[in-house]
Every structure is written in structure tokens, then in C-alpha cells.
Amino acid sequence: MTRRIRVAVLFGGRSGEHEVSLQSAASILRALDRERFEPVPIGITKEGRWLLPADAARALEEGLASMEGRYLAFRPEPGARGGLIAVDGPDGGAAGGPGLVDVDVVFPVLHGTYGEDGTVQGLLELAGIPYVGSGVLASALAMDKAMQKDLFRQKGIPVPDYTLVRARELETDFEGVVRRLEEGFAYPMFVKPANLGSSVGITKAHDRAELAAGLRLAAQYDRRLVVEEAIDGREIECSVLGNEEPVASLPGEVVPGHEFYDYEAKYIDDSSRLIIPAELDAATTARIQELAVQSFLALDASGLARVDFFLERRTGRVLVNEVNTMPGFTRISMYPKLWEASGLPYTELLTQLIELAFERHRARAALRTDYRPNSGGC
Ligand SMILES: Nc1ncnc2c1ncn2[C@@H]1O[C@H](COP(=O)(O)OP(=O)(O)O)[C@@H](O)[C@H]1O
Ligand SMILES: [Mg+2]
Structure with missing residues (x-):
């Protein structure tokens, strides 16, 4: 019999979509073809700690706040079968000695920041581990609503009319930004942080007061904002x-x-x-x-x-x-x-x-x- 492929399933993460990730991962772990694949569940807490959970099913069900298990460290060089190292404590002190966690491929079931944005992908590239999904550049571009629209516009792919606003401009000339936006777009307009997901920080502004509030809100989430025409x-x-x-x-x-x-x-x-x-x-x-x-x-x-x-x-x-x-x-x-x-x-x-x-x-x-x-x- 040939050996099954060991698939590290990453879930959780430092993201507003942490909980959604747990649901996605639970479904994936249930459905993976066990004849061919052996899943290795790996939880990432909201603080960004990587753990091999002692009880993955419970962690997925109840959340990762109190998850127990062996900590993971990363070896940033290509190894034979993955660069993950299990250690026993957050400081790397290992009672039984650090052990290599053998995985053949990683499935980063992570949505949003620090997971879907190219950061984890960069780590996996360094470690030379195959992983599911897009690489660093595509992940980062898809996460950035402004860069992505610039690229699509340049390639002739139709997108709503939009403009970039820097949080810095809001600090120096808020009124001027509002004037520029009102000249360029009719109400309602959408205001979004450039790099986020799950509609967090997004406002549909119907008038000047809502636009001002939307700009202030989005600026709490990102240095760069996108304002665009509302499409019916x-x-x-x-x-x-x-x-x-x-x-x-x-x-x-x-x-x-x-x-x-x-x-x-x-x-x-x-x-x-x-x-x-x-x-x-x-x-x-x-x-x-x-x-x-x-x-x-x-x-x-x-x-x-x-x-x-x-x-x-x-x-x-x-x-x-x-x-x-x-x-x-x-x-x-x-x-x-x-x-x-x-x-x-x-x-x-x-x-x-x-x-x-x-x-x-x-x-x-x-x-x-x-x-x-x-x-x-x-
Ligand atoms: N230009 C727009 N015109 C109309 N509706 C929009 C527009 N931009 C966003 N929306 C609404 O807001 C939702 C979330 O915006 P989106 O850009 O998809 O952000 P997210 O990455 O958070 O999903 C969309 O699914 C849509 O309902
Ligand atoms: Mg969306």
C-alpha cells in the first residue's frame, strides 16, 4: 500500500474571518478522501500562535481561545517533508525534544488578513512546502481592493468607477477630500478599507455626513481607502x-x-x-x-x-x-x-x-x- 499524503490543514488565524475559517476547516476535514490523504489539523489562534491541537474536533467546535497542544515553530528553509517543528512550550523549550512534523502539503484554510493575503504563502514558499491556492503576489493583489482594481482597469476588465484615498490626506485636508469625492461621484458611494474582507469597515454613504463618517471608519482599518460608485x-x-x-x-x-x-x-x-x-x-x-x-x-x-x-x-x-x-x-x-x-x-x-x-x-x-x-x- 502506498503511503497516504499528509495534508496540514491550517485554520483560525489573525483575522476578522477567524470563525469562518473554523467552519470551512471543519467541513474540509470531514470530507477529505481518507484513502489518499491523512489530515494534520493545525490551529492558529487569534494571537497568531500555531498549535498542533490535542483535540482538533473540540478546537474547531468551541474555538481556539483555550486550545491546548504542542506549539509549532517554522524552519525557514526547504526540508525533505515540510519545515514545521513541534516544540512543547511557547519559548521553544521541549520536554521530549523538538520533533519534525512531517507534512507533504499545506491547505491554508485561512480567510482574510495573515492567511489569504500572501503572508502565510510567503512562509510556505521559504520552507519549500507545496500549498493549496494562490502564491504571494496573487494573494496580496486579491486582498488589496485598490491594487486589484488598478490592475483590472489596465487589463480592460470592467470594474466600478473608483478612487484611492489615503488616510494621511484625511488628516491634512478632510474637506478637500470630501469635495473631490463629491465632484467625482454621485451619492450613494461605497467607502472601504483597501485591505480587509467580510464587509468590515465598509459604508454605503447616502449623503455628506455618512461619507464623512464612512471615511473616518475605514481609516481606522487601513492607511488606504477605496471610494467607488454604488452599482445597482x-x-x-x-x-x-x-x-x-x-x-x-x-x-x-x-x-x-x-x-x-x-x-x-x-x-x-x-x-x-x-x-x-x-x-x-x-x-x-x-x-x-x-x-x-x-x-x-x-x-x-x-x-x-x-x-x-x-x-x-x-x-x-x-x-x-x-x-x-x-x-x-x-x-x-x-x-x-x-x-x-x-x-x-x-x-x-x-x-x-x-x-x-x-x-x-x-x-x-x-x-x-x-x-x-x-x-x-x-
Ligand atoms: N460599488 C458597489 N456597488 C454596490 N454594492 C457594493 C459596491 N461595493 C460593495 N458593495 C456591497 O458591499 C459588499 C461588500 O463589499 P466588497 O467590496 O465585496 O467587500 P468584502 O471584501 O468585504 O466582501 C458587496 O458584496 C456588496 O453588497
Ligand atoms: Mg465581497
Whole structure:
């Protein structure tokens, strides 16, 4: 019998989406094909501590605040099978001596900051461990609403009209910023911190007072803010899977229970509905799938991404809102549900994602990093 592949499943993390991550990871751990894969659950507390939980099921169920287990340290150099080292205390003092935690691949089931933004991906690159999903650049770009929109605009991918505001400008000339925004956009407008998720810090501003309050709120979360025109549209999402030749699923629709898809509508009050697949004509479906793949490639994403759109009611225009490189992954989340509706069951999807992680790792490992003038061959 061949050895099973050891998959480190990272969950939790220093993020506003910590709890969502626990739900995604619980679903993934339940569904992973145990004939091929042996999961190694690894919890990351809200303080950023990595632990091999003594009782992973309990940690996932009850939260990581009181999680017990062996601490993990990272060896920032490529090893034979992963660079993770278990130690027994936070200071590295190990009763039984530090032990290498053998893993073949990492599935960072982390949403938002310090997980979906390229930071963990950088650590895994240094350690030379294959991992599921996008690399450093695509993760960071997808997390940054301003950089991402700059890139899409440059590639001709349609996005809502937007502008960048620096928190610093607000300190020096608040009135001037408000004037500039009112000249550029009609109310309502959306104000967002550039780097966050889960609708945290986002305001739909209907007048000057709400705009001012929205700017102050968003500036508490980031040095850079995005202000954009409000689109009166349906919210359509599309799942993308692959590396060099990504494919798009059938699109789905989110019908937010609130005025917009805010934090409560997403996670708290169950008011939002997912329609899978979305009711769209064939041409709109094709357009959305085409733009989903284009957006994925523009960011140089890998493995998976969920691309979110607005379908403007009045004009039928399709605009890209944002890309999520580690979308919600419970059994009832949009990303896997869209694949299920497109004929790819949850467990098989996980298997493909892990295979894509190895494929990307092999491709990167084969690249040259040195300068040797005579070894090029051709
Ligand atoms: N320009 C816009 N026009 C209309 N609705 C918007 C716009 N921007 C954001 N929204 C609403 O706010 C929600 C959250 O914004 P989004 O940019 O997707 O941030 P997050 O990364 O937090 O999900 C969207 O799902 C949508 O309901
Ligand atoms: Mg969103």
C-alpha cells in the first residue's frame, strides 16, 4: 500500500474571518478522501500562535481561545517533508525534544488578513512546502481592493468607477477630500478599507455626513481607502479552478438580506439567500465565466478563486467587484456549491485542489534561480 499524503490543514488565524475559517476547516476535514490523504489539523489562534491541537474536533467546535497542544515553530528553509517543528512550550523549550512534523502539503484554510493575503504563502514558499491556492503576489493583489482594481482597469476588465484615498490626506485636508469625492461621484458611494474582507469597515454613504463618517471608519482599518460608485446590480459569483488553464463554474447569485451584503447579512442573521445556479441568459453566463477566468489570470492566481461580480440592472453591464483567493469553504458555501452544481462533488474538488498544489510546486521547483551562463542548453 502506498503511503497516504499528509495534508496540514491550517485554520483560525489573525483575522476578522477567524470563525469562518473554523467552519470551512471543519467541513474540509470531514470530507477529505481518507484513502489518499491523512489530515494534520493545525490551529492558529487569534494571537497568531500555531498549535498542533490535542483535540482538533473540540478546537474547531468551541474555538481556539483555550486550545491546548504542542506549539509549532517554522524552519525557514526547504526540508525533505515540510519545515514545521513541534516544540512543547511557547519559548521553544521541549520536554521530549523538538520533533519534525512531517507534512507533504499545506491547505491554508485561512480567510482574510495573515492567511489569504500572501503572508502565510510567503512562509510556505521559504520552507519549500507545496500549498493549496494562490502564491504571494496573487494573494496580496486579491486582498488589496485598490491594487486589484488598478490592475483590472489596465487589463480592460470592467470594474466600478473608483478612487484611492489615503488616510494621511484625511488628516491634512478632510474637506478637500470630501469635495473631490463629491465632484467625482454621485451619492450613494461605497467607502472601504483597501485591505480587509467580510464587509468590515465598509459604508454605503447616502449623503455628506455618512461619507464623512464612512471615511473616518475605514481609516481606522487601513492607511488606504477605496471610494467607488454604488452599482445597482445583482451580485453574481463564479468559482474558478486550475493553474495555468483555469476553468469557471456555473455562476451563482447572492441575494443579500440587507441593503448591501454587510457583515451581518453574511454571517449573523441568515437573511441572505444563495441561488445556485443563478438565473441568467446564456450570453451573460458566458460573459461572467470569461471575465472570471480573465480576472484569475490577470492576478496570476493559482488553484482556486471566487470571482464576485455586479450585474447592473439598468444596463446589463457585468462588472468585477473582487476576487477571493480563499473563499468560504463550508459545504454550503458558494465556492464548493457552484462546483457541485457544475458536476464536481466536494470531496473530489478537495482532491483536485491538492493535486494542483503539487503541480504548481513542481513547476516552480523546476525553475532556475541562479545565473549560469553555460547551462542553458539551447
Ligand atoms: N460599488 C458597489 N456597488 C454596490 N454594492 C457594493 C459596491 N461595493 C460593495 N458593495 C456591497 O458591499 C459588499 C461588500 O463589499 P466588497 O467590496 O465585496 O467587500 P468584502 O471584501 O468585504 O466582501 C458587496 O458584496 C456588496 O453588497
Ligand atoms: Mg465581497
